[in-house]
Amino acid sequence: xxxxxxxxxxxxxxxxxxxxxxxxxxxxxxxxxxxxxxxxxxxxxxxxxxxxxxxxxxxxxxxxxxxxxxxxxxxxxxxxxxxxxxxxxxxxxxxxxxxxxxxxxxxxxxxxxxxxxxxxxxxxxxxxxxxxxxxxxxxxxxxxxxxxxxxxxxxxxxxxxxxxxxxxxxxxxxxxxxxxxxxxxxxxxxxxxxxxxxxxxxxxxxxxxxxxxxxxxxxxxxxxxxxxxxxxxxxxxxxxxxxxxxxxxxxxxxxxxxxxxxxxxxxxxxxxxxxxxxxxxxxxxxxxxxxxxxxxxxxxxxxxxxxxxxxxxxxxxxxx
Amino acid sequence: xxxxxxxxxxxxxxxxxxxxxxxxxxxxxxxxxxxxxxxxxxxxxxxxxxxxxxxxxxxxxxxxxxxxxxxxxxxxxxxxxxxxxxxxxxxxxxxxxxxxxxxxxxxxxxxxxxxxxxxxxxxxxxxxxxxxxxxxxxxxxxxxxxxxxxxxxxxxxxxxxxxxxxxxxxxxxxxxxxxxxxxxxxxxxxxxxxxxxxxxxxxxxxxxxxxxxxxxxxxxxxxxxxxxxxxxxxxxxxxxxxxxxx
Numbered sequence: 257x258x259x260x261x262x263x264x265x266x267x268x269x270x271x272x273x274x275x276x277x278x279x280x281x282x283x284x285x286x287x288x289x290x291x292x293x294x295x296x297x298x299x300x301x302x303x304x305x306x307x308x309x310x311x312x313x314x315x316x317x318x319x320x321x322x323x324x325x326x327x328x329x330x331x332x333x334x335x336x337x338x339x340x341x342x343x344x345x346x347x348x349x350x351x352x353x354x355x356x357x358x359x360x361x362x363x364x365x366x367x368x369x370x371x372x373x374x375x376x377x378x379x380x381x382x383x384x385x386x387x388x389x390x391x392x393x394x395x396x397x398x399x400x401x402x403x404x405x406x407x408x409x410x411x412x413x414x415x416x417x418x419x420x421x422x423x424x425x426x427x428x429x430x431x432x433x434x435x436x437x438x439x440x441x442x443x444x445x446x447x448x449x450x451x452x453x454x455x456x457x458x459x460x461x462x463x464x465x466x467x468x469x470x471x472x473x474x475x476x477x478x479x480x481x482x483x484x485x486x487x488x489x490x491x492x493x494x495x496x497x498x499x500x501x502x503x504x505x506x507x508x509x510x511x512x513x514x515x516x517x518x519x520x521x522x523x524x525x526x527x528x529x530x531x532x533x534x535x536x537x538x539x540x541x542x543x544x545x546x547x548x549x550x551x552x553x554x555x556x557x558x559x560x561x562x563x564x565x566x567x568x569x570x571x572x573x574x575x576x
Numbered sequence: 577x578x579x580x581x582x583x584x585x586x587x588x589x590x591x592x593x594x595x596x597x598x599x600x601x602x603x604x605x606x607x608x609x610x611x612x613x614x615x616x617x618x619x620x621x622x623x624x625x626x627x628x629x630x631x632x633x634x635x636x637x638x639x640x641x642x643x644x645x646x647x648x649x650x651x652x653x654x655x656x657x658x659x660x661x662x663x664x665x666x667x668x669x670x671x672x673x674x675x676x677x678x679x680x681x682x683x684x685x686x687x688x689x690x691x692x693x694x695x696x697x698x699x700x701x702x703x704x705x706x707x708x709x710x711x712x713x714x715x716x717x718x719x720x721x722x723x724x725x726x727x728x729x730x731x732x733x734x735x736x737x738x739x740x741x742x743x744x745x746x747x748x749x750x751x752x753x754x755x756x757x758x759x760x761x762x763x764x765x766x767x768x769x770x771x772x773x774x775x776x777x778x779x780x781x782x783x784x785x786x787x788x789x790x791x792x793x794x795x796x797x798x799x800x801x802x803x804x805x806x807x808x809x810x811x812x813x814x815x816x817x818x819x820x821x822x
Contacts, residue, residue: 438687445673445684452671454655455633455664457689457739461654513675 265432269425276421280414289417291530293485296420297478298526301499302506302518303427304474308356309504310512311440312467313447314363318375319503321382322352322472324495326479331392331489334400341419341484348480349473356472360465367450376500383495397490400483416481427474431515434470443467498542502526505549511559520560584647586611586774587632587743592641594627594798601627603798605641609776611742614769616789616806617778620818623795625778626668629745632776633665634658645743659689662742666732666749668778672720678731679703679716682738689739703738710734710764726757733764744768745776750784758784786810794818 279288301319309315329348333339339347362374387395402412409415434440445453446460454460483489502525510521525548529541556563585608594602602624609615619625630636632643634655643651650658673681686699694702707713710730715723723731729749736744746765750758762784769775779785785792785806792809794802796818802809809815 441680441684441687444675445688448673448675449671451635451655452667452673453684455635455659456685456735457656457659457687458684459654459656459688 265429269429273418273421273425276418280409280411280418286411286413289411289413293413293417293420295523295526295530296417296424297482298502298506299519299522300420300424300427300478301475301503302510302522303424303431303515304471304478305503306507306512306515306518307431307434307474308467308471310507310518311434311443311447312464313443314367314464314467315372315504316359316375316471317372317500317504318359318378319475320495320497320499321375321379322355322475323479323482323499324379324386324491325351325355325382326476327482327489327494328386328392329476330480330483331398331400334483335392335398338403340403341481344483345419345423345477345480349477352476353469353473355476356468356470357465359472360468363464363468364461379495379497379500383491386495387491393489395491397488397493400487400489402484402487413485416485419481420478423474423478427478428515428519430470430474431518434467435515439463439466502529502545505545507559509548509552509559511561511563513558513565514561517559517561524560583610585609585644586613586646588642588644589628589632590642590644592628592631592638592643594624594631594636594638594641601798602631602641605795605798605800607793607800607803609743609774611774612769612772613774614765614788614790615774615776616785616792617776617795618780618782618785618792618809618815619795622797623818624798625795626747627798628795629665629747629776629778632658633663633745656688659739659741660692662740663745664689664736664739664741664743665745666729666736666747668747668751670725670728670732672723672728672731674719674721677717677719678707678712678723678734681720681731681735682706685735685738693740706734706737709767710737711760726753726760729753729761730764733761733768737768741773743774743776745778747778748780749777750779750781762788782810 301323305316305319326348329351330344333344333347359375359378363371366374386392392398405412405415409418442453442458442463445456445458446463450460506521506525507518508521509525510519511517525545528544532541532544552559587609589605589607592602592605593600605628617625617628627636631638634653638651641651642649645658645661645663650661673684682703686694686703704713707716710733712727712730712734715727720731733746733749750761753761758781765775765777765788777785777788789806791804792806793800794809794815801814801818802812
């Protein structure tokens with residue numbers, strides 16, 4: 257049963273990547289890749305966020321800190337060494353892991369809302385530091401030249417689109433593995449009750465650190481290609497609190513109990529946001545995000561996945 | 577008795593002191609508990625009973641003082657490492673993993689604490705036998721949030737048993753239960769003791785303590801004021817004063 261699910265999952269992932277690749281060969285219009293990149297980026301962010309925020313229950317408002325550090329890791333590497341894209345992403349992941357480790361140490365002393373506030377502070381501190389760092393452009397931001405595109409792609413944005421699709425698959429595969437393994441069970445236990453988990457043999461600190469490191473590495477890596485995508489970076493947009501709020505809203509609206517929840521939430525919200533940005537304005541989509549979050553917190557606190565499993569349960573009870 | 581005939585104590589606490597700021601919750605407590613003993617721990621509210629078991633299970637750091645378990649100094653160990661060495665506990669106010677079913681609650685303990693003793697293949701059998709013993713077999717797939725108070729208490733004991741303990745600390749597992757439920761839980765603890773598990777029972781219900789314990793210790797204001805056979809401790813002048821407040 258587990259095995260069959262696993263095969264189905266990997267077939268699904270391969271089909272998804274295949275479709276993304278074929279799209280870069282067939283679709284000539286550039287807009288779907290620009291919009292698709294943003295949607296894929298939010299799917300990956302929401303999935304990575306929910307490893308710590310969902311499974312472990314440590315609500316991280318610092319997504320924008322990790323994302324921004326990812327962006328500026330790329331900026332720095334390009335400025336200093338002209339490093340290629342894959343090196344940028346890998347380095348961002350390593351730095352994100354270190355940041356996650358530091359964040360994990362915070363969980364030693366802070367829980368609940370105090371942890372969340374500390375993560376906001378983290379964003380502000382790092383943003384302030386980058387704003388005052390001349391080499392990467394400081395407050396004014398910096399223009400970045402894209403290198404020539406690598407075959408088999410013939411357009412840089414299409415390549416970034418495919419790479420973001422790869423990051424989505426990576427994030428989802430890791431999240432799914434965690435949920436189905438002992439790590440997921442331990443995180444769920446410590447989310448419910450840390451002391452009871454510890455007294456049942458769960459190494460809570462080690463698991464929290466692991467969740468922070470994995471989530472942090474992914475969040476940073478996902479941010480890294482954004483510098484090349486925009487060909488420009490400035491602290492106010494790279495560390496924009498919108499990334500934190502959107503990611504959190506997508507995860508919560510989708511539901512964090514299952515790995516597929518954040519995917520559903522991110523597709524739903526970021527597609528809506530893209531449509532609204534094009535049809536009305538980019539300001540309205542922030543409003544819609546807020547309204548949807550409020551509706552879901554009131555109507556379906558466990559998100560879409562929670563709603564589905566509740567409906568399924570009540571139907572089963574109805575049959576019995 | 578010569579020393580050779582005395583079994584080495586399972587748990588040895590040596591001059592344990594615990595302060596919260598200026599308040600001394602435990603003051604130089606020393607006690608030895610031999611394997612297989614049913615040990616009753618009593619004392620008025622705020623006398624340090626729960627603090628003592630928090631120090632044994634590792635939720636609190638002790639300063640100064642030593643906790644020895646099976647001849648090993650476990651004082652510096654984190655709680656989960658103590659659990660893996662065989663110290664399990666229940667909580668005064670039940671702390672279930674509320675997003676899980678009863679079976680999943682036990683699975684956490686089986687996965688993380690008993691993994692050295694029980695193979696993956698044996699886990700579901702072990703779980704079934706614990707749940708059956710605790711009278712929870714029919715509740716295995718029920719969410720923990722839907723349990724009654726007495727079922728929650730039993731689940732706490734079941735989860736503690738799933739860690740494969742040598743020492744089980746029951747912190748007021750009978751508080752707030754009806755008298756027939758008290759008997760039920762007491763019988764459970766008795767049956768666990770018959771499986772060679774040493775049990776420390778904290779309880780306010782004196783009848784239960786008298787019936788259960790081989791030995792009783794009474795704490796008051798962080799000090800041991802009496803220790804010995806239950807009848808002796810109950811007859812002790814200072815114990816009666818501590819309880820009646822005269």
